[in-house]
Amino acid sequence: MSSLSHLFARETAAACHEWLVLGFSVTLCYVILRAIYNTFFHPLATCPGPFVAKFSKIPNMYHAIKGDRHVWIWQNHQLYGDKVRIHPNEVVFLAPQAHRDIYGSKANVRRSKSYEAWNTAKEPNTALTIDPASHARKRRILNQAFTEKSVKHAAAFVVQHTERWIDLLLAENDASINDGWTKTRNMTDWNDWLIFDILGDMCFGRSFDIKEPTPNPIRKIPHLVIRHVELFYPVLQSPFMEFFVWAKPRGLDYLLNLITPEEVKTYYKFINDSVSERMQMEQDDKEAEKSRLDIFHFMCAARDPLTGEQYSEDALRGEAAMLIVAGSDSVSSVLAGFWFYISRNKLAYTRLTSEIRSTFGSSDEVASGAKLASCTYLYACIDESLRITPAGPSEFSREVLPGGTTINGEYFPEGVVVGCSQWAMGRNEQIFGDPTRFRPERYIPSKATGVTVEDVNRIKSYYQPFLIGPTNCAGKNIAMAELALIIARTLFRLDLRVVPGESLGAGHRSLGWGRRDENQYQVRDAYITVHEGPMLQFRKRTE
Numbered sequence: 001m002s003s004l005s006h007l008f009a010r011e012t013a014a015a016c017h018e019w020l021v022l023g024f025s026v027t028l029c030y031v032i033l034r035a036i037y038n039t040f041f042h043p044l045a046t047c048p049g050p051f052v053a054k055f056s057k058i059p060n061m062y063h064a065i066k067g068d069r070h071v072w073i074w075q076n077h078q079l080y081g082d083k084v085r086i087h088p089n090e091v092v093f094l095a096p097q098a099h100r101d102i103y104g105s106k107a108n109v110r111r112s113k114s115y116e117a118w119n120t121a122k123e124p125n126t127a128l129t130i131d132p133a134s135h136a137r138k139r140r141i142l143n144q145a146f147t148e149k150s151v152k153h154a155a156a157f158v159v160q161h162t163e164r165w166i167d168l169l170l171a172e173n174d175a176s177i178n179d180g181w182t183k184t185r186n187m188t189d190w191n192d193w194l195i196f197d198i199l200g201d202m203c204f205g206r207s208f209d210i211k212e213p214t215p216n217p218i219r220k221i222p223h224l225v226i227r228h229v230e231l232f233y234p235v236l237q238s239p240f241m242e243f244f245v246w247a248k249p250r251g252l253d254y255l256l257n258l259i260t261p262e263e264v265k266t267y268y269k270f271i272n273d274s275v276s277e278r279m280q281m282e283q284d285d286k287e288a289e290k291s292r293l294d295i296f297h298f299m300c301a302a303r304d305p306l307t308g309e310q311y312s313e314d315a316l317r318g319e320a321a322m323l324i325v326a327g328s329d330s331v332s333s334v335l336a337g338f339w340f341y342i343s344r345n346k347l348a349y350t351r352l353t354s355e356i357r358s359t360f361g362s363s364d365e366v367a368s369g370a371k372l373a374s375c376t377y378l379y380a381c382i383d384e385s386l387r388i389t390p391a392g393p394s395e396f397s398r399e400v401l402p403g404g405t406t407i408n409g410e411y412f413p414e415g416v417v418v419g420c421s422q423w424a425m426g427r428n429e430q431i432f433g434d435p436t437r438f439r440p441e442r443y444i445p446s447k448a449t450g451v452t453v454e455d456v457n458r459i460k461s462y463y464q465p466f467l468i469g470p471t472n473c474a475g476k477n478i479a480m481a482e483l484a485l486i487i488a489r490t491l492f493r494l495d496l497r498v499v500p501g502e503s504l505g506a507g508h509r510s511l512g513w514g515r516r517d518e519n520q521y522q523v524r525d526a527y528i529t530v531h532e533g534p535m536l537q538f539r540k541r542t543e
């Protein structure tokens, strides 16, 4: 009996082994045949790019893991030109026409499948909806929450938080030791705290108060948002992305939930709780016949102008959660870039502070309106910061729809993924001449500098930090108001300087090609911009 079962076990093991060998051989054959197809017969076969990227997504994933995918794309443009195949099925472009062809309102594309991988809800929010018709429907409702009126109300939150933030920047200032300068401030942290508190008030009806020095568990949330995005980004850039998206609703989401790090769960719970509390407030306000004029309120009231449709409770949850990611790191990273460059460029700093201080008589006067809009150098500094430290350094990928599309005069068939990388575009020498220099003057027509109106129009239509077309940034006006008010209010009241000997965030010889310049701010790419520093000190303005 036992020898029979022994024999059976041996035969089963042998059969398993044969199946494994067969499975492995079939997979290997598939991989090899696919690599041959991708290299020689794929519609992108003749597209220039790194050789391994022709048949494998591994280099793309490797750079996503390293966080330098944006620099890798830039390097490839230097080596291969305006059009580069960065993995078997994706091409990125630098040409101005390509940007219009891909993102413009007539483009025959949709957001690529990788957007679906971010989704954790039953119904994706506007920013993660890839079907153009569904996206257009959601966007029509969302636009109702981002009107001139809502921007005006948002500006009030910005001012209130910025004033408190400036007081805190100045606090713990030991004038006798530091000649009036504050302790060192890591501007990545300080920006995150400020922007998060503004966002809390603007979208969730309460300040999270994380800029306050008192212990606060929410203080780690901005870091968790970034951790969450950093964790997923390499998966989306890997050969397994399609499988990942397919498997998510088929059990993978459940498994992922089991292994999700505790801190990411804390982040999900925080968002859920914040939205629930804000919904309850909206209900209470309705009963008391009053209203809080924040973005959430405008979202509750928003209706599709075509169909009259409103957000369901689930949709409202998803949209509010989206604003945390869309509205926090984006503004925070552009601001970090601004502090880095303005603190290292004496001429720009002097010109900017004198413009702000001569335009306004008091800090209270620094508000949205004609006077602020007249600060041309301020807006030129913001444009320059948006260019040199983009909020999303790599490409916003789009998939070509049935019927194909023409990009920069060349036909691309259905299914191919296309995009333009913001980091590479902002550093295009043919357009900007000296792209690594922080030079706001390039945005101001002037006989003295030789910059013409045509020059300004050319660079502005080329580089679009908020994107163009149907999927452009819904919060552009709020973001611009935030940046202008924070910078103008801070520099109206404070002087700033780089902490002597501190270079956090700066380029360094050891970082390699494209990242060596110590006068350049360096970031990590995780779809959003991950950054550190700069380390600054402030003091009450002396002039």
Ligand code: HEM
Residues within 6 Å of the ligand: 126, 127, 128, 139, 322, 323, 326, 327, 328, 330, 331, 334, 386, 390, 391, 392, 396, 465, 466, 467, 470, 471, 472, 473, 474, 475, 476, 478, 479
């Ligand atoms: C400097 C700051 C900002 C920049 C540079 C920026 C840029 C962008 C870009 C490039 C996109 C398209 C992303 C994609 O297709 O993958 C986008 C989408 C979006 N942004 Fe912003 N953004 C900024 C700030 C904000 C703020 C403050 C808010 C709201 C409070 C916001 C709300 C949104 C929303 C809702 C979308 C999705 C739009 C859609 O799918 O139709 N953004 N943003």
